[in-house]
Amino acid sequence: MEDGTILRRKRRDVFLTAVFAALALWGASAGMSHAFTLDEALTQALASHPQVRAAEEDLRARKALERSSLSPYAPSVDLAGSMAKISRGPIDDRRDLWSLGAEYLLFDGGARFADWSAARLQLARAQEALRSARLDVIRDVSVAFFLVLARSRIVAERTLQVEDARKDMEIAEGRYRLGVAMKSDVLQASVRYEEALYEKSSAEGDLSTAQATLRSLVGRPLDSVEEPEGSLEPLGTLKGREGLLALTEERPEVRQARLDVALAESQVQKTRSPFLPKVTADATYTSNDGTGYYGGAEDEKRVGLTASWNLFRLDKFSNRQAALAQLQAAKDRLAEALRQGRLECYNRYDRALTARRNVDLARSVLVQAEHNYRQALGEYRVGKGDVLSLVRAESALGAARVRLQESLGNWNVTLAELQRAVGLERLDELLKTE
Template sequence: MAAGAALSACAVGPDYHRPPVTTPPAFKETKGWTPAAPADGVDRGDWWTLFGDDQLNALEARVLVSNQNLKAAEAAYRQARALVAEDRASLFPAVDLTGSATRSQRGGTSTAIGPGGAVTTVRSPAASSYQASLGASWEPDIWGKIRRTVESAKGSAQASEADLANARLSAQSELAADYVQLRLADANKRLLTATVDGYAKSLQITQNQYKVGVAAKSDVLQARTQLVSTQAQLVDLDNQRAAAEHAIAVLIGEAPADFTLAPATDWTPKPPPTPESLPSTLLQRRPDVAAAERRAMAANAQIGVATAGFFPDITLSGSYGFGSSALKSLFNSSNAAWSYGGNLAQTVFDAGATLERVHGARAGYDQAVATYRQTVLSAFQQVEDGLAAARVLQDEAVYRQEASSSADQAEQILLNQYRAGQVAYTSVVVAQATALSARESLLQIQGQRITNSISLIAALGGGWDGKLK
């Protein structure tokens, strides 16, 4: 076995090196970026605290504890680690202890001539047998097949660990996005409720003017149509809010019927500012990039496992034990028995099956490398998209704010003019519809900025703060 251990220093198949990836020298949408390699062990931090919402912070703490998808991913990781330990155990000898005790009697009879020439027939006597032995067998990993198998299992386990991190990040970002949608529904409901109150007052004014012959019947109908249409929008918001609330419940591991979030009365969309320069370590933390790279590592090791099929399998074994027909004398030295030896098995002809297994393993590695490179490129694209959207949405929000302010002023002016009998009610209707649309557009763009911030954080593998620079 010592000789076998010395031979085990070699391992067939290629050693793994991280596949090179062609990446741009910098992100064009912002400054301060450089290409990065996977480093998902870097702390991602509690990135959701960037939004400054205590309710969101509490929900994010619950999702890490109760989300069932995370529990499944964590169990898959534990299973992968167990497989590594199982494969590693094959590097060591297997020792078995066996023991047996039997008593038997063979069929048949025998004859015997007794005193006086009497012939008697007797059955064969019963016999006892006792055995105890200790055996060991070992397959020296001369060609490195077992070590390559362990290496592949390690790569798969590390990929599973990265999958768990990715599941956490996905659940956290999904929860944040659903929470934003729920709070946007609350904000939109406050906006429409105030609008409905204003439209109801306008309808009352128009009805009063119609009664005294100042306004036409069509003005009343227009005012009522505008009011009930907005009330319908208000009702539809309840459905949107319920869907977001149900999604949050599932993410934190609760039944939708058992979970309720009270409406927020003062929630205002506040997207966190995106720094002009972000450290390259942020992109390195993406767990999906790490998972793809480690699957390439596992696939590379499988080439060595397949290549080992060209070489003979060698097994060393030995045993030492005792056997006796009497239990009390079982362990007497005279009853000892031992054996040792080796076995060698070499495939002589398999019609090219071993060679094709090697070809298949190499193809699997090429596939894993291509997937890894595509994952990296997709990561760069997602970050570029998020940075571009952050810049565009910030500029758009300025214009939406100005448009909403102007529309509010125009609405008030035309409403005053209508009360003074200077303009037709159709002008008021148009102004009110324009003002409402501008307010909704402003709220929508503010929500899009927050949602895009969440997507950008997920694309970066986590948030940003001073500690990460």
């Protein structure tokens, strides 16, 4: 009995291989067929996806702004010149003036340091935004890839189902011609055959939609043919839940929230600046030249130190209160980001466990459905069974085949979603290799 089961499974595998080969040849005839792995799809998507490219440009801008924030630490140098014609009664005099000055901020109460710190934090935040964009694209591409893979196998299973339904219909027709079956048997089998064709057509439509989504994500033309290459079979077991929950504290959303807290703290420090004096040093060289009254003017050299201290300005009190409130709000948002990250990881982990169990259950159901169909087919051939039992058994077998492929697809999709919830870029970091 076991040898017979193994033989039937081998025949089924050979048939599915032939179907996959036919699909690949059909794609090749369309002119743009290309088999690619998940890693290749991710590489293409990360290099071309607009969301990632926009985050990269934002990062470049933040790097420039971070360099710009160092400007108050360098002296300011100005060159100015003027030429004027001045009338004094009947006499017109000319005055030429040009000056070269330098100014350096010695102390401003910490405002420039706060601005520099804020620029650095914004740069780090842009880096986390880029990481978040990459993780989003990795998740979207992975989900689309696994859906295409699963739906291509569902099309193959639906094709096999059509063959089984056609075989049942031919057996019913043969028995009817021999006079040992009723016309209703042929009609029942024919209806089931048409249903199988309908289900196959629907599966092909779902596959086409999934392929278009995948092509769009990897930056390919929507009318090209993409043939994913990979396995849906589980390659290992999930790592412990607590270890993955701990990793959520390094999700880009959480790190951005921490940076927001630090940014709010720097703004609080900046609001101290108006309460402190501001000290500036400056040096100027002025050249005078002209005619008449201004002909004998001498050049000037000036070195000075300026200090100013605001005694009262209403907005500096309000600004400090606002900064303190924003700091508390940033801390609350950090707590919420941590909560959401842990909850999402916890729920995604449960869904992944359920999906993994469903794969095993779907395999068991498929074994029973295969046995039931073989039993019903044998009984109908020898006249001991009715066509309704055969049709139901064949329909249940087709559903079990599809359910297994759907379960395998769901398992991989839940892994991709769990990967994003944890904040990892590689899928194998979730699994313990068996």
